[in-house]
Amino acid sequence: MTQLHRPALTGIALCLSLVPAHAARAAPPQGEGVAWDIVADLTTEIGPRLAGSPREAAARDWAVVRLKALGFQNVRVEPFTIAGWVRGAESAELTGPYPQRLHITALGNSAPTPVGGLTAPVVYFASLDALRAAPAGSLAGKIAYIDHAFVASQDGSGYGPFGQARRQGPAIGASKGALAVVIRSIGTDHNRDPHTGGTNFPEGTKAIPAGAVSGPDADLIARIAGRGQAMTIHLVLEGHAVGELPSGNVLAELPGRDPSLAPVLLACHLDSWDLGTGAIDDGAGCGIITAAALNVAKHGQPLRTIRLLWAGSEEVGVFGGAAYAKAHASEPHALAMESDFGADRVWRVSFNLAAANKPLAERIAAALAPLGIPVNAAKAGGGADIGEIAKASGAAVIDLDQDGTRYFDLHHTPDDTLDKVDPAQLAQNVEAWTRVLAIVANETGPISGAAQ
Ligand SMILES: [Zn+2]
Structure with a gap:
């Protein structure tokens, strides 16, 4: 709780006693920055965006406009179809x-x-x-x-x-x-x-x-x-099946200085369940990865291309991740990372890096240590949307593990709404992602995952 000066406290206490209890509730969180704006605007202007629905299509259009306005290049939709279901x-x-x-x-x-x-x-x-x-x-x-x-x-x-x-x-x-x-x-x-x-x-x-x-x-x-x-x-x-419905992935890039180097892939998913507005699952994830990419670019064009994948139709069967892997399996990928576990703080980092990339892992660990983020001894598991491409391309995977203590209180419920996103924790995610990305996107040597 904020410390207040004594004279002010008297005045405030008096004021509060005159207003009804419900009006004294804390104001909803107000954040700032690219990550907050993305999750706030997506949940406000689009809202629920069930896979295959017209609202998911509207979210793709919204995403293309937003990513172009933020300065990304090669912004495009890669369409696919899914087995549809409606409530x-x-x-x-x-x-x-x-x-x-x-x-x-x-x-x-x-x-x-x-x-x-x-x-x-x-x-x-x-x-x-x-x-x-x-x-x-x-x-x-x-x-x-x-x-x-x-x-x-x-x-x-x-x-x-x-x-x-x-x-x-x-x-x-x-x-x-x-x-x-x-x-x-x-x-x-x-x-x-x-x-x-x-x-x-x-x-x-x-x-x-x-x-x-x-x-x-x-x-x-x-x-x-x-x-x-x-x-x-x-x-x-x-609720019932409705045959094939249109969906799609939104891709956007910050091209690197050396196009011969394999890109870094950052993923989130754009679709949500229809009960809530998809703030923690996964509007926040799209905000986090996008803000981190832009933060890195603020310090100069990165060496490697940073590619964003705002995947479609994750919730109903990871169709977006599968479509991306099918379309891009033959391209080299240095590293894949995904943010799809809410908006609470990053508490741990996990790696799936080749033995030769041990010095890289050590530099990342040193960059995260001041944020109080230790290294998990267990190998990174990746996420749903990057699973297939990481396997197909042999890409390294780094997980910035978010605190999941309250995630399943809200997951897939009507309560997955913007007020559940804590701006301070969202900003901590962006800072952790920025630190990792600044290192890997400027890494000159080869980056790959541990042998399977
Ligand atoms: Zn999700």
């Missing part, structure tokens, strides 16, 4: 034993419920493994419900294993005859907002309705299951 009406009610409305949202790729919805008995599974162990055919005519124990952590490592309840659970339920699958949201908050996200129905598996209930609703279901009482749910999930 529809969605609601759920526990109809027995205690009738109550549940807060639910459909998962991407969910099939629609029949007209009027469906009502069916619930089979409760405490984990995805418990569902896997259910006998074939045992879920015929039932709604399979999957609980799990995902908890917050700084590195967000629970999302991989527990997120499988969302990614694979509905298909596993379908394979055992379930009419529909409902899961506890893959989130760490205690709010009434459910978390959406994509699920997959592999070839040969019939798509069924699939949704996620909010944490408090999941707790209610778990309490009733714990009493051994039978439950029934009425489900309306009208």
Whole structure:
């Protein structure tokens, strides 16, 4: 809290006592600089931008205008198509034993419920493994419900294993005859907002309705299951597949002084889920990488080309990353980096660099040390959108790991909005990215990833 002089405090305290409590709330964060402007303007002027939607197309147009205005060159859209999905009406009610409305949202790729919805008995599974162990055919005519124990952590490592309840659970339920699958949201908050996200129905598996209930609703279901009482749910999930839709990646470059040197690729994703406005996922990421590139250029034209990839359709299956890899696999890439884990501060750096690049890693570590960012001994994992190109090109990968403690409170919910971006933490991200980029974009020697 800010220290105030005593005389001023008296006056302010008096003023505050005269205004209603709601008016005394803290003002929303106001940031400044390129990163803030990008996330603020994108969430204000475009808002939700579901993959394949007209709003995602509007976001591409917006991005081209903004990146050109910022001085980037070779700004272009590389189009591709995706298997489209649109949300529809969605609601759920526990109809027995205690009738109550549940807060639910459909998962991407969910099939629609029949007209009027469906009502069916619930089979409760405490984990995805418990569902896997259910006998074939045992879920015929039932709604399979999957609980799990995902908890917050700084590195967000629970999302991989527990997120499988969302990614694979509905298909596993379908394979055992379930009419529909409902899961506890893959989130760490205690709010009434459910978390959406994509699920997959592999070839040969019939798509069924699939949704996620909010944490408090999941707790209610778990309490009733714990009493051994039978439950029934009425489900309306009208989201459905709509065939092919247009999407695309936006690329922009700051050309390097030596075009013979492999470029540095920086990625974020432009699409968002439709419930929020995609501030932390991933407007902030696009702001961070773009601001860092411009910061480096302020000190003179970099040696290597810096290429930005604002990927399309990441959320629904990493289509943008796949399209980029397909189009650019034959080009050399020195290094790939991605910002797609919110807007909270960078707390650690991870490397995937060839042994010969050890001195480079040491220089980067020394540049980050004053920011209190230590080196993670484990190898950098990269991100969804750079995964394929890094593998195909043998590019090095550096992760500036962001603090994920509160990321899954907001992830894929209506609460992913601009006010959740802390300008000070956003600025710390930009500073860390700038320091790394200033070194790698001016590195004369070869840069590559560790041998696979
Ligand atoms: Zn994301």
